[in-house]
Amino acid sequence: MGYHLNFNLVWRHFDKLLNGLVLSLELALLSILIGAVIGLTLAVWYVSAGRFARGLISGYVEVIRNVPLLLLVYLVFYGLPTVVNIAYDATTSFVLTLSLYSGAYLVEVFRSGLDAVPRGQIDAGRAIGLTPIQRLAYVRLPIMTRISLPALSNTFISLFKDTSIASVIAVPELTFGAQWINNTTFRIVEVYLVVTTIYLIAGYMILLLLRLVERRFRVER
Amino acid sequence: MEVVPLLAIEQLSKSFGSNEVLKSVDLSVSAGEVVTIIGPSGSGKTTLLRCVNFLEFYDGGSIRIDGSEVGFRDGSQRRRRTERDLARMRAETGMVFQSFNLFPHLTAEQNVTLGLQQVRGKSRKDARDTARHWLARVGLEHKAGSLPSELSGGQQQRVGIARAVAMEPKVLLLDEITSALDPELVGEVLDVVTQLAADGMTMLMVTHEIAFARDASHRIVFMADGRVSAEGSPDHIMSGADGNDRLEAFLSRFRGSRI
Ligand SMILES: Nc1ncnc2c1ncn2[C@@H]1O[C@H](COP(=O)(O)OP(=O)(O)OP(=O)(O)O)[C@@H](O)[C@H]1O
Ligand SMILES: [Mg+2]
Numbered sequence: 001m002g003y004h005l006n007f008n009l010v011w012r013h014f015d016k017l018l019n020g021l022v023l024s025l026e027l028a029l030l031s032i033l034i035g036a037v038i039g040l041t042l043a044v045w046y047v048s049a050g051r052f053a054r055g056l057i058s059g060y061v062e063v064i065r066n067v068p069l070l071l072l073v074y075l076v077f078y079g080l081p082t083v084v085n086i087a088y089d090a091t092t093s094f095v096l097t098l099s100l101y102s103g104a105y106l107v108e109v110f111r112s113g114l115d116a117v118p119r120g121q122i123d124a125g126r127a128i129g130l131t132p133i134q135r136l137a138y139v140r141l142p143i144m145t146r147i148s149l150p151a152l153s154n155t156f157i158s159l160f161k162d163t164s165i166a167s168v169i170a171v172p173e174l175t176f177g178a179q180w181i182n183n184t185t186f187r188i189v190e191v192y193l194v195v196t197t198i199y200l201i202a203g204y205m206i207l208l209l210l211r212l213v214e215r216r217f218r219v220e221r
Numbered sequence: 222m223e224v225v226p227l228l229a230i231e232q233l234s235k236s237f238g239s240n241e242v243l244k245s246v247d248l249s250v251s252a253g254e255v256v257t258i259i260g261p262s263g264s265g266k267t268t269l270l271r272c273v274n275f276l277e278f279y280d281g282g283s284i285r286i287d288g289s290e291v292g293f294r295d296g297s298q299r300r301r302r303t304e305r306d307l308a309r310m311r312a313e314t315g316m317v318f319q320s321f322n323l324f325p326h327l328t329a330e331q332n333v334t335l336g337l338q339q340v341r342g343k344s345r346k347d348a349r350d351t352a353r354h355w356l357a358r359v360g361l362e363h364k365a366g367s368l369p370s371e372l373s374g375g376q377q378q379r380v381g382i383a384r385a386v387a388m389e390p391k392v393l394l395l396d397e398i399t400s401a402l403d404p405e406l407v408g409e410v411l412d413v414v415t416q417l418a419a420d421g422m423t424m425l426m427v428t429h430e431i432a433f434a435r436d437a438s439h440r441i442v443f444m445a446d447g448r449v450s451a452e453g454s455p456d457h458i459m460s461g462a463d464g465n466d467r468l469e470a471f472l473s474r475f476r477g478s479r480i
Contacts, residue, residue: 120322123276128336128388129312132304138335142326217326 009185010194013177020177021198027091027173028160031098032106035159036152038099039106044136046107047114057107064104070165073097077169090169098166102159109155113148114140146217153210157203164199174198225288227252227423228273228392232282235268242268244447245282250392253421257434259458260444261471266427269444270394273425274314275307286313286391312340315385319397321377323369329356329380330365333387341388355383359413375406382413386422393417395426411437431475435459443468 010017046057064072077093080086088096117140125139164175172180178195182188226249235243242265250256258266271277273284275292284291291310294300302310323332333352337343343351356362359379369377378398385393395414399407411433418424418437428434434441434455441458443451445467451458461469 118322120318120320121324124316124318124322124324124384126276126308126311127274127314127316127318128384129308129310129340130336131308134308134339138339139324143324146326 003189005190006187007190007194009187010181010190013181013184016177016181017174017195017198020172020174021202023091023171024160024163024173024175025202027095027098027163027166027171028156030095031102032152032156032159034095034099035102035106035155038103039110040141042103042107043110043114044141046111061104061107064101069097069101069162070168072101073165073169076100090166090171094163094166094169094171098159098162101162102155105155106152109148109151110144113144113151116147117143149210149214149217153207153214156210157206160203160206161199226250227254227287228425229285230269230273230282231284233269233272233279233284234281235265235272235277235279242447243272243279246444246447246449248442248449248452250423250425252423254440255418255422255424255426255438256440256442257438258425258427258442258444259429259431259434259471260450261467264444265447266444267396270316270396270425270427273392273394274311274316276316286310308340312336312388313391315388315390315393317378317381317385317393317395317398319400321369321374321381321401323377323380323384325369328366328368329361329372329376329383332369332380333384336384336388351387352383355387356380358416359383360409373406374402375409378402378410379413382410382417386417391423393422393424393426395424395428397427397429399428399430431459431472443471445471 042057042060046054049057067075073094076097077090080093081088121139121143122135125135130138163173166173167176167179170176174195178191181191185191228248228250230246230248233243233246233248234241246265246269248256248269258269260266268277272279273286273291279292283293289295289310292302292307294302294306301307323329324335327335330349330352333355334343334345334348337348337351338345341348353362353365356365359382361376361379361383364372364376364380369380372380378401381398398414399410402410407430411430414424414426414433415437426438436455438455441453441455442449443458443465451465451468458468459472461472
C-alpha cells in the first residue's frame with residue numbers, strides 16, 4: 001500500500017503549531033535573558049574573585065555542560081520539588097532549567113569577552129582617572145558585549161532549538177504541538193515535515209535579525 | 222624659595238621579573254616645560270611614562286606631581302594608594318597612546334565627555350561644551366558624532382589628544398603618538414602638539430621624530446639601557462656633545478635623513 005502525503009489535517013491544526021512556535025520563542029528569549037544575568041554576574045565575579053569562588057563558578061559551568069539537557073529538565077521538574085518545597089508548572093520549571101543551562105554557557109562567553117577587551121582601551125580608561133567600577137561599567141562591559149554578540153546569537157539559536165526538549169514535560173511549545181497533532185491525526189510524516197520547516201525558517205529569520213544587530217554594534221578592535 | 226618642579230622623578234627603578242628596565246632614573250619637568258625623551262628601542266621610555274601615571278607599578282624611588290607621590294600614600298612607607306585614590310591621582314596626568322586606544326563604542330565627543338562627566342563630575346551639558354571646544358581645537362568639530370572606526374588614524378589620534386587635554390591635566394604624557402600613522406598624517410598631529418606647547422601645556426613625550434623633538438622641546442633626555450644617559454637643550458643633545466658614544470650612535474641613524 002503506497003503512502004500518500006496529506007497535509008490537510010496538519011493545516012487544520014496549524015494554529016497549534018503557531019502557538020507552539022510563539023511559546024518556543026518566548027521560552028528561548030526568557031531563558032537567554034535570565035541566563036545572561038546569571039552569566040554576566042558570574043563572569044564579572046569570576047574575573048575579580050579568589051580561588052574558592054572561581055572553583056564554585058567553574059563547578060557550575062562544568063556540571064551543566066557535562067549533563068545532558070534532557071536529564072537536567074527531568075531533574076529540575078521531577079527532582080527539585082522533592083528536595084525543596086516548591087510547586088511549579090512545567091513551563092516555569094523549563095525556563096528555570098534552560099536559564100541555568102544558558103547561564104553556564106554565557107559565563108564562558110562573557111568571560112572570554114572580558115578577556116578580549118584590548119588592554120590599551122582599559123589603560124585609556126585608567127589614564128583618564130576612571131575607578132575600577134567605572135571602567136567596568138563604561139569601558140569593559142560595553143566593549144565585551146559587542147565582542148560577545150556573535151557568540152550570544154549562536155547561543156540564542158541553540159536555545160531556540162533546545163526548547164523542543166520541553167515537550168517531554170508537556171510544555172505546549174512547537175514540538176509538543178506536533179506530537180499533539182500526531183496523536184490526533186496520525187499524520188506523523190506530514191507533521192514532522194511541517195514542523196521541521198517551521199524550525200528551519202524561524203531559525204533562519206532569527207539568524208538574519210541577529211546578524212543585523214551584530215552589524216549595527218560591531219566594533220573595530 | 223626653592224622652585225619645586227611640577228613633575229619630579231627620583232631614583233626610579235622598575236623591573237619586569239629579572240629584567241631591570243629602569244635603573245635609578247632622575248628626571249624633572251617644570252610647569253610649562255616640554256621635555257622629550259629619545260633613545261633606542263627597549264631603553265625603557267614607555268615604561269617610564271607608564272610609571273608616571275601608575276599604569277605600571279614602580280619598585281623603587283619616587284614620582285611626585287605637584288609634591289604628591291603618584292602611586293603611594295603621602296607620608297607613608299610605600300603603602301599603595303587605594304584604587305579610588307589612584308584614579309584621582311591619574312586624572313592629574315593625561316596620556317596619549319601610540320595606538321590611540323579610543324573607546325571604540327563611543328563617538329569622538331563621547332570619548333572626551335566620559336572622563337569629564339564621570340571623573341570631573343561635570344554636567345552633561347558642561348561636558349559637551351568642553352568636548353566641543355577641544356574637538357574644535359584639534360580641528361574635528363565636524364567629527365564629534367563619528368565613531369573611531371569612521372575616522373582616519375590622524376583624526377583618531379587628535380581625538381585621543383582632545384580626550385586627554387580636556388581633563389585639564391597638570392602634565393601631558395605622549396608616547397610615540399605618531400608612530401602608528403601613515404607619514405602623510407603625522408603633520409596634522411604634530412601641529413596640534415606644537416599648539417599645546419605654545420599654550421604652555423607641560424609635556425613629557427617620547428618620539429622618534431627627531432626633527433620635531435629638536436624644534437618643539439625645551440629639553441631633550443636621551444635614555445639608554447634604563448638610564449638617563451644624556452640630557453640638555455635640543456642643540457646640545459643634537460650636536461652629540463659630551464662625547465657620549467651611545468648618543469652618537471643613536472643620532473647617526475638619523476643623520477642625513479631628517480635633520
Ligand atoms: N609588560 C611588560 N612585561 C615584561 N616586560 C616588559 C613589559 N613592558 C616592557 N617590558 C620590557 O621592558 C623593556 C623596556 O621596554 P619599553 O617598552 O619601556 O621600551 P621603549 O624604550 O619604550 O622601547 P620602544 O622604543 O621600542 O617603544 C623591554 O626590554 C621590554 O621587553
Ligand atoms: Mg615604547
